[in-house]
Amino acid sequence: MTKKLFAIALIANYGLFFSQAGINTSTPHASSALDVNSDTKGMLLPRLTTAAVTSLSSSASEGLIVFNKETKTFLGWDGTKWQNLGFEGSGTSGQTGTVFSQGFEIGSPVNYTISGFSPSSFSFTSGTTTISDAPSFSPLYSEGTRGFGYSNSTTGTVTSTYLEFNTVDASAYTNNLTLSFDLAAFSYGNTTNGLDNTDLITVEISTDSGATYATKLTLTGGNSSTGSNTRWAFSGTGSATNTFAASGITVASPNTTTGSGQTYTGNDAITKLSVTGIPNSNQLRFRIGARNNAATELWVIDNVKLQAL
Numbered sequence: 001m002t003k004k005l006f007a008i009a010l011i012a013n014y015g016l017f018f019s020q021a022g023i024n025t026s027t028p029h030a031s032s033a034l035d036v037n038s039d040t041k042g043m044l045l046p047r048l049t050t051a052a053v054t055s056l057s058s059s060a061s062e063g064l065i066v067f068n069k070e071t072k073t074f075l076g077w078d079g080t081k082w083q084n085l086g087f088e089g090s091g092t093s094g095q096t097g098t099v100f101s102q103g104f105e106i107g108s109p110v111n112y113t114i115s116g117f118s119p120s121s122f123s124f125t126s127g128t129t130t131i132s133d134a135p136s137f138s139p140l141y142s143e144g145t146r147g148f149g150y151s152n153s154t155t156g157t158v159t160s161t162y163l164e165f166n167t168v169d170a171s172a173y174t175n176n177l178t179l180s181f182d183l184a185a186f187s188y189g190n191t192t193n194g195l196d197n198t199d200l201i202t203v204e205i206s207t208d209s210g211a212t213y214a215t216k217l218t219l220t221g222g223n224s225s226t227g228s229n230t231r232w233a234f235s236g237t238g239s240a241t242n243t244f245a246a247s248g249i250t251v252a253s254p255n256t257t258t259g260s261g262q263t264y265t266g267n268d269a270i271t272k273l274s275v276t277g278i279p280n281s282n283q284l285r286f287r288i289g290a291r292n293n294a295a296t297e298l299w300v301i302d303n304v305k306l307q308a309l
């Protein structure tokens with residue numbers, strides 16, 4: 001039936017417009033080259049595996065849209081790379097859902113850039129730590145099979161390196177917008193190091209597409225000079241959160257005064273960072289700042305999500 005109508009529509013319209021086609025309509029909208037008309041059905045896009053999406057990259061034309069059936073994402077080729085079109089997972093273009101996510105998996109659309117002090121100090125992590133690390137035998141990711149690690153070998157004073165996500169238009173999401181991600185800290189290639197009070201992770205939010213940022217949450221390793229070289233795995237259950245409307249806050253993991261070189265678990269180990277009540281700006285942008293200063297100090301970030309809850 002559809003084929004027949006399509007054929008009729010084509011015949012009907014070629015005589016009149018030459019450059020337009022309609023499906024289920026003999027009068028394609030004047031603004032369209034192709035008008036798919038229905039009050040009850042959708043338009044089904046090609047559904048590809050991640051491998052097929054990757055394979056298509058070399059020949060993709062700017063503006064090409066596909067659906068990745070493994071990551072449940074609509075993707076558009078911007079001429080250089082695949083962009084997540086934002087209608088992800090359980091999310092919808094309505095008031096709730098996932099606005100964007102990044103899990104650092106193989107094939108994950110790259111919706112971020114790296115800048116600042118030492119961009120090359122960020123790298124993907126996978127597998128587990130070994131007996132030569134602390135904590136040992138712990139996954140270097142919190143979801144999937146990969147995380148994103150930051151280990152900078154510059155000793156002494158350092159400044160932040162930024163994992164900066166692409167601007168998103170969150171104007172369709174009117175519910176409580178929450179940015180969250182998972183964090184772990186390791187002594188890597190060494191069993192006595194860990195993160196210190198001067199090593200930090202910041203959560204920064206911009207509503208003008210990155211022109212200006214407000215730091216809403218800062219996490220440090222240990223809460224004072226007497227609590228140094230702290231580390232914890234993703235199995236920790238501690239969390240730190242702030243609301244966008246509030247001034248920035250600083251939290252320590254663990255939030256107690258401790259000695260040096262200890263592994264923390266349970267609520268002492270802060271593994272979930274979040275900022276709630278984020279404005280549904282159409283120029284929303286985020287960046288995560290990372291800082292450490294030893295080759296054996298490792299932050300690992302994973303499971304970054306902006307959700308309308």
Ligand SMILES: [Ca+2]
Nearest residue numbers: 103143144146
């Ligand atoms: Ca991951």
Ligand SMILES: [Ca+2]
Nearest residue numbers: 194195196229
């Ligand atoms: Ca240290």
Ligand SMILES: [Ca+2]
Nearest residue numbers: 196199292293
């Ligand atoms: Ca340090």
